[in-house]
Amino acid sequence: MKLEIKNITHQYDVEVLHQLNFTLTNYKSIALIGVSGSGKSTLIRLLSGLEKPSEGSVLINDVPVSDKLYRDHVGFVFQSHNLFPHLSLKRNITLILEKTRDKSKQEANDIATKYLKLLHLEDQMDKLPKNVSGGQAQRAAIARALSIDPKIIFLDEPTSSLDPILTHEVLTAVQDLKSLGKEFVFVTHVLSFVRDFADYVIFMHEGNIHEHGTIDILDHPKTIELKEFMRKVH
Amino acid sequence: MNKPTVPSLKKALTSNTARILAAYFFAALTIIAFIVWVVVKQTDNFSFAPFIDYQNLIVRGVGNTILISLISLIGSMVLGFLFYLLQSSKIKYFNALIDIFTEIIYGTPMIVMIIVMAFLIGPAFNSLNRNFFGVLALILYMSPYMKNVFKSAISSVSEEQYLAMDLFGFNAYQKYRYIIIPQIIRVLMPPLMNNFSLIIKGSALLNFISYAELYYVINVAQSKTFAFVEGYILMWGLYLLLTIPLSQLTKMIERKWAL
Secondary structure, three states: OEEEEEEEEEEOOOEEEEEEEEEEEOOOEEEEEOOOOOOHHHHHHHHHOOOOOOEEEEEEOOEEOOOHHHHOOEEEEOOOOOOOOOOOHHHHHHHHHHHHOOOOHHHHHHHHHHHHHHOOOOOOOOOOHHHOOHHHHHHHHHHHHHHOOOOEEEEEOOOOOOOHHHHHHHHHHHHHHHHHOOEEEEEOOOHHHHHHHOOEEEEEEOOEEEEEEOOHHHHOOOOHHHHHHHHHHO | OOOOHHHHHHHHHHOHHHHHHHHHHHHHHHHHHHHHHHHHHHOOOOOOHHHHHHHHHHHHHHHHHHHHHHHHHHHHHHHHHHHHHHHOOOOHHHHHHHHHHHHHHHOOOHHHHHHHHHHHHHHHOOOOOHHHHHHHHHHHHHHHHHHHHHHHHHHOOOHHHHHHHHHHOOOHHHHHHHHHHHHHHHHHHHHHHHHHHHHHHHHHHHHHHOOOOHHHHHHHHHHHHOOHHHHHHHHHHHHHHHHHHHHHHHHHHHHHHOO
16 A cells, blocks of 8 residues: 655644654555554554544545545454444444445345354354454454455554453454455554564654564664563563 | 152252242232231221222322323423533533533422422412423423433443444434434433333322322322221322332343343
């Protein structure tokens, strides 16, 4: 994908990102890493078009992320699954396909079943989110993100609310998706996953892109901050 | 040798459900025994027979209790929702108004509200329609409670869900129809039904302004039949007949609909 960040500033109560500029081409799986509060979650939300920056713009593959054409092809997986709690895992998917993607009931059902099976949830798909485990709910959220046939899938710390075993379960499921030919941008604290899955790493520090490069930078960090970060996470 | 039924009966009795059922049975028995003791102490020949002549009156009283409770329920829901909107409004004056009104209602006994409305505020509007102002008092009294019910139900749909709805491209109608309202109703129903029960019980206070609801008609019948003990028991029983099914239904909905 081609990623262009043009002079973005973003603030909630405090300024999180300040006049950020960045361009990147030809990578398919980009990891955003950094300590909590470094602005990585904000950045992934801006890249996905989920939020609009206070100032500046983001273009992905030459399309502004605020464009409907772009947003219709974005999959987003939230920190906590964020499934609609009153709908079964399957209905969480079919509702979106029927109402916003003009699929027939039958088509929606087929697509939902296909992706839930892909994430090994065939036995769980008629259950409500509260009646499945956190890992299963998060996998259903991934199936939901996939079901709209996105070009790019954004994952915002998809395992932050899970214990190590469920984390492994979810990340293994994500790795199996490599063969689908999708592009990924993700935030995670699990460095082994970054090594296995990313082809480019962006290290955020205090609202800035402090260091970036292929996964080699994890082993040979140039800046003190990334060295420090690597030491702490290990 | 034991008959085969004996061990299975023993097993059934020691199962948890059976133990809980037994506990409820004996607890209910204790309370009924107490009431029977009071009744026996207070009357020689207990009989509901004198009330047969007044059954039309009593049925009308029960009907009126249900009617004004339903009117108050709907009225206080509408007003409560309006209060919710005013409290979340950007106009500070409205926020303050609802805040102060809520505080006043919390500090006011329901009976005082009814008397003030019927005998003070009503006449100030040149109206002696005490029934209207009595019911209006019930509605006003319940509205802040209804406001809270709406507030917690609406806030139960998280910000993240709104983000997800936007992301997937639902339009405003679809968001409300398929995602927001179905969730809100599930959260709304149990406290709403609790409030309905409060209204039914509170409506008994309308007897102070001589409205012919359940409490009032039983009083009338008692003054004719002199069957006071039976009258009180009948009144009590009829209120429970209205409220207990409601609270059981509420519990069932809570269990089935919890998210």
